[in-house]
Amino acid sequence: MQKVSLAPKLRQFSERWSPRIVGELNGQQIKVAKLEGDFVWHHHADEDELFLVLRGHLTIHLRDRVIELDPGEFFIVPRGIEHKPVTQEEVHVLLIEPVSTLNTGNVRNEFTVDSPERV
Amino acid sequence: MQKVSLAPKLRQFSERWSPRIVGELNGQQIKVAKLEGDFVWHHHADEDELFLVLRGHLTIHLRDRVIELDPGEFFIVPRGIEHKPVTQEEVHVLLIEPVSTLNTGNVRNEFTVDSPERV
Numbered sequence: 001m002q003k004v005s006l007a008p009k010l011r012q013f014s015e016r017w018s019p020r021i022v023g024e025l026n027g028q029q030i031k032v033a034k035l036e037g038d039f040v041w042h043h044h045a046d047e048d049e050l051f052l053v054l055r056g057h058l059t060i061h062l063r064d065r066v067i068e069l070d071p072g073e074f075f076i077v078p079r080g081i082e083h084k085p086v087t088q089e090e091v092h093v094l095l096i097e098p099v100s101t102l103n104t105g106n107v108r109n110e111f112t113v114d115s116p117e118r119v
Numbered sequence: 120m121q122k123v124s125l126a127p128k129l130r131q132f133s134e135r136w137s138p139r140i141v142g143e144l145n146g147q148q149i150k151v152a153k154l155e156g157d158f159v160w161h162h163h164a165d166e167d168e169l170f171l172v173l174r175g176h177l178t179i180h181l182r183d184r185v186i187e188l189d190p191g192e193f194f195i196v197p198r199g200i201e202h203k204p205v206t207q208e209e210v211h212v213l214l215i216e217p218v219s220t221l222n223t224g225n226v227r228n229e230f231t232v233d234s235p236e237r238v
Contacts, residue, residue, distance in 0.1 A: 003186050003194045025167035025195045026217055028147055048144035054191075067122050072173075075122045076144045096215065098145050 006032060006054060010092055012119045017111050019095055019103055020119040031095040031116065039085045042105035049077045049097045056091035060084070125151060125173060129211050131238045136230050138214055138222055139238040150214040150235065160203045161224035168196045168216045175210035179203070 009022050009032050016036045023030035035058065051058065052074035060067040060075055061084040067075045077083045104112045123141050128151050132139060135155045142149035154177065170177065171193035179186040179194055180203040186194045196202045223231045 001181075001184075001195075001197065001200075003188055003192050005192045007191055023169065023193065023195055025169055025197075025215065026147060028145060028215070030169070030193070030215075050142065050144055050149070062120075065120075069122055072126055073122050073124045074142065074149070076120075076142055078120065078144075081120075096144065096147070096149075 004030075006094065009119050010034065010054075013117075016090075017103065018113050019116050021116050022119060024099065027099055028096055029099050029101070031097070032119075033093050033095060035085055035087050035091040035093060036089065037087065040104060040107055040109055040111055041082055041084045042107040043080055043082045044077075044097070044101060044105040046079055047098045047101045048079050049101065050095065051075050051077070051085070052094040052096075054092040054094055056087060056089050058091045058093065059086045061086060123149075125213065128238050129153065129173075132236075135209075136222065137232050138235050140235050141238060143218065146218055147215055148218050148220070150216070151238075152212050152214060154204055154206050154210045154212060155208065156206065158204045159223060159226055159228055159230055160201055161226040162199055162201045163196075163216070163220060163224040165198055166217045166220045167198050168220065169214065170194050170196070170204070171213040171215075173211040173213055175206060175208050177210045177212060178205045180205060 019031035019033040058069040138150035138152040172188045177188045
């Protein structure tokens with residue numbers, strides 16, 4: 001039962017595409033991540049995933065459209081929908097997704113993080 | 120499948136203590152609310168509730184401690200824990216809680232909102 005300050009949590013790591021767990025409620029985890037460059041196309045079969053931008057500009061490519069997000073904006077990727085986050089700069093995001101959601105969803109590659117750290 | 124911008128959502132209403140639904144994922148709702156003054160002591164029997172401050176300073180009284188939150192900070196009130204949010208000014212928050220969570224939890228009074236609007 002402690003409050004969480006997002007900025008200090010984000011200062012604790014520098015790895016891109018490697019979400020850190022900062023909270024948990026009702027079976028969901030709150031994570032923060034630093035994103036930069038192109039991620040991989042993937043989907044999460046059973047999990048909706050929320051991206052809230054804290055810093056920078058995030059582009060989320062879907063197969064049929066492109067979502068552009070600035071700080072204070074969020075997008076929920078519904079389960080089953082293929083998506084590919086892309087950034088031109090360092091971007092900080094808050095993520096909400098069920099416990100144990102794999103960052104690369106149905107794909108396993110060099111971006112895959114099996115056990116996200118808590119910070 | 121549309122992005123959500125928090126600031127415009129908050130400009131759509133002025134009522135205090137009346138959360139508006141802005142998103143839903145995995146059985147949870149994302150809400151925004153304007154808080155000002157003293158709320159009522161209450162708890163949610165089966166639901167954890169997250170308060171993320173977007174603007175202003177929020178005090179969450181618990182029976183055994185006090186949590187002070189500035190913008191960019193959040194606190195998760197575990198299920199069953201009595202709490203009372205208090206502010207000295209207008210405060211904007213993002214809330215995460217299960218679908219159908221009642222804002223006043225186990226209490227029913229003039230603050231109770233049975234069917235939060237979507238904005």
